[in-house]
Amino acid sequence: MNALTSLAALLERPETLTAEPRPAGLGRAAMLGYAAGTLGAFIFLRLFSAVPPGVLSYLVVLTFVLAANFLFAGLTHLFMDLTGARGAAGRLFLAFGVTDYFFALLVPLAFFSKLGAPGAFLSVVLVVTLVVYARVRLVRRVTTSVTNKALLSVLLPYAAFCALFFLVFVYSIAWLIWLVV
Amino acid sequence: MEEQKDPAPATQSPLPPPAAPQPAQPAPRGAAVWLKAIAVLYALSLFAAFAVLSRTDAAKKAQPKDMDMSKIAGLGKKKDSVAVIPLYGVISQGASSRSWDRGSQQTAKRIKMLAAKKEVKAIVLDINSPGGSVGAVQEIYSAVLKARAEHKKPFIARFGEVSASGGYYVAAACDKIVAHPGTITGSIGVIFSVANVEGLMKKIGYKSESIKSGKHKDIGSMTREMTADERKLLQSMIDDSYEQFVAAVAQGRKMTPEQVKVLADGRIYTGRQAKENGLVDEMGDLQDAIDAAGTAAGLGKNPQVLSDGDPLENFFSLLDTKLSLFGAQAVADAVNPAPRLEYRWSGR
Numbered sequence: 001m002n003a004l005t006s007l008a009a010l011l012e013r014p015e016t017l018t019a020e021p022r023p024a025g026l027g028r029a030a031m032l033g034y035a036a037g038t039l040g041a042f043i044f045l046r047l048f049s050a051v052p053p054g055v056l057s058y059l060v061v062l063t064f065v066l067a068a069n070f071l072f073a074g075l076t077h078l079f080m081d082l083t084g085a086r087g088a089a090g091r092l093f094l095a096f097g098v099t100d101y102f103f104a105l106l107v108p109l110a111f112f113s114k115l116g117a118p119g120a121f122l123s124v125v126l127v128v129t130l131v132v133y134a135r136v137r138l139v140r141r142v143t144t145s146v147t148n149k150a151l152l153s154v155l156l157p158y159a160a161f162c163a164l165f166f167l168v169f170v171y172s173i174a175w176l177i178w179l180v181v
Numbered sequence: 182m183e184e185q186k187d188p189a190p191a192t193q194s195p196l197p198p199p200a201a202p203q204p205a206q207p208a209p210r211g212a213a214v215w216l217k218a219i220a221v222l223y224a225l226s227l228f229a230a231f232a233v234l235s236r237t238d239a240a241k242k243a244q245p246k247d248m249d250m251s252k253i254a255g256l257g258k259k260k261d262s263v264a265v266i267p268l269y270g271v272i273s274q275g276a277s278s279r280s281w282d283r284g285s286q287q288t289a290k291r292i293k294m295l296a297a298k299k300e301v302k303a304i305v306l307d308i309n310s311p312g313g314s315v316g317a318v319q320e321i322y323s324a325v326l327k328a329r330a331e332h333k334k335p336f337i338a339r340f341g342e343v344s345a346s347g348g349y350y351v352a353a354a355c356d357k358i359v360a361h362p363g364t365i366t367g368s369i370g371v372i373f374s375v376a377n378v379e380g381l382m383k384k385i386g387y388k389s390e391s392i393k394s395g396k397h398k399d400i401g402s403m404t405r406e407m408t409a410d411e412r413k414l415l416q417s418m419i420d421d422s423y424e425q426f427v428a429a430v431a432q433g434r435k436m437t438p439e440q441v442k443v444l445a446d447g448r449i450y451t452g453r454q455a456k457e458n459g460l461v462d463e464m465g466d467l468q469d470a471i472d473a474a475g476t477a478a479g480l481g482k483n484p485q486v487l488s489d490g491d492p493l494e495n496f497f498s499l500l501d502t503k504l505s506l507f508g509a510q511a512v513a514d515a516v517n518p519a520p521r522l523e524y525r526w527s528g529r
Contacts, residue, residue, distance in 0.1 A: 012211075046234055
């Protein structure tokens with residue numbers, strides 16, 4: 001069963017995402033999702049000269065995406081576990097991989113952005129919204145929880161990272177002032 | 182009603198064969214077809230993206246590394262100019278090493294930096310200062326002398342409203358001094374001032390005691406009357422500093438120390454009086470000083486002026502001013518009662 005067939009089966013019967021034992025080909029489909037999604041995002045960034053060219057550069061981005069999603073899946077699972085929902089972190093990681101296919105949309109959107117509409121930022125926002133929506137739906141299914149809780153659990157790591165980034169930013173400014181003064 | 186079914190008699194039909202293991206259910210064709218179509222479109226868009234990227238990269242590589250600057254050659258070349266360095270307010274060491282702080286060390290650094298610039302052909306010191314602490318004044322004076330000796334560039338001092346005592350000390354190091362006729366200048370001398378708050382402290386019942394290693398360790402203390410010995414010591418210090426001032430003026434103005442001493446009893450002069458006494462060279466304003474600098478440097482009158490000010494430093498300076506309670510710190514420094522040895526005219 002190739003990755004495409006596995007993905008098609010998952011689309012037709014989403015309940016297999018939580019099936020035991022794990023459906024054959026799910027891992028491959030998820031990893032291909034990460035690879036294809038990251039490639040889409042990488043090409044998008046390349047078209048806007050935001051990342052350096054080369055396979056190594058792509059691999060760096062892919063590693064980052066995998067690491068971030070691994071962490072996100074872990075945090076989402078932790079939150080769900082603490083709030084009484086059941087599920088598996090591994091399955092969440094694979095589910096996130098499946099949603100990453102949507103990042104492939106960034107490639108055609110990059111061309112449209114270059115033509116003027118929609119803008120690059122709007123394109124990214126559109127795709128990220130789509131990915132978050134898909135993730136919420138899958139998290140809801142994997143952990144058998146309500147939509148709001150699933151939404152909270154998916155957005156929580158992003159919020160934590162935003163807060164961390166903000167703290168680091170504020171600290172950097174304070175440090176810069178201290179350095180100059 | 183639910184229909185009752187009788188179990189089939191064993192003799193009517195044979196047992197069904199044992200169920201074979203179910204093969205993996207193939208995915209329905211609908212989704213697979215759509216996915217294949219999407220995959221083909223993705224591949225096509227990737228192909229297009231790679232084509233665009235390879236062409237862009239090739240164009241970037243083919244671009245000559247050396248840009249054709251012929252059309253903008255004039256922009257790259259820095260024009261010969263005269264730098265103007267402001268020296269405003271009381272001259273002091275500065276309370277910090279902040280680059281925007283206008284302490285003597287920053288001014289000295291600025292003089293050194295601008296004198297070293299190729300495009301700077303002459304420097305104008307725009308002085309509007311009643312002087313300041315001896316060490317700080319001498320730091321700037323020394324920076325001017327060194328820059329002159331090293332770069333052989335003309336230095337012109339311009340006096341604004343007041344350029345007395347330490348302000349004049351610094352100007353003495355310059356090649357030429359330009360002042361307004363009404364500028365307050367002179368005040369060649371040294372002053373050591375110390376407040377005595379002994380009576381006040383007695384009134385409020387405050388007593389200060391000092392344990393010292395030597396009898397003069399608390400010289401200049403505000404909490405008691407100055408002794409005759411201390412007065413003698415301080416006077417000798419002031420005399421020495423005065424001699425240094427006189428020597429600096431004599432050297433800068435090409436006069437003998439005796440000639441300077443006649444003028445250097447601490448009195449102030451107007452710009453015109455100072456010119457009559459040889460302490461100033463020309464009457465004029467800032468533009469006249471810039472013109473004089475341009476002429477001395479061979480740039481002619483009305484040369485290009487290099488603005489002295491880094492945008493980032495100005496920004497931080499503004500922030501610093503706002504953070505320092507709108508300059509309250511500067512006021513506090515000015516009224517600081519701690520004893521100081523100064524080349525300063527106390528009229529301002």
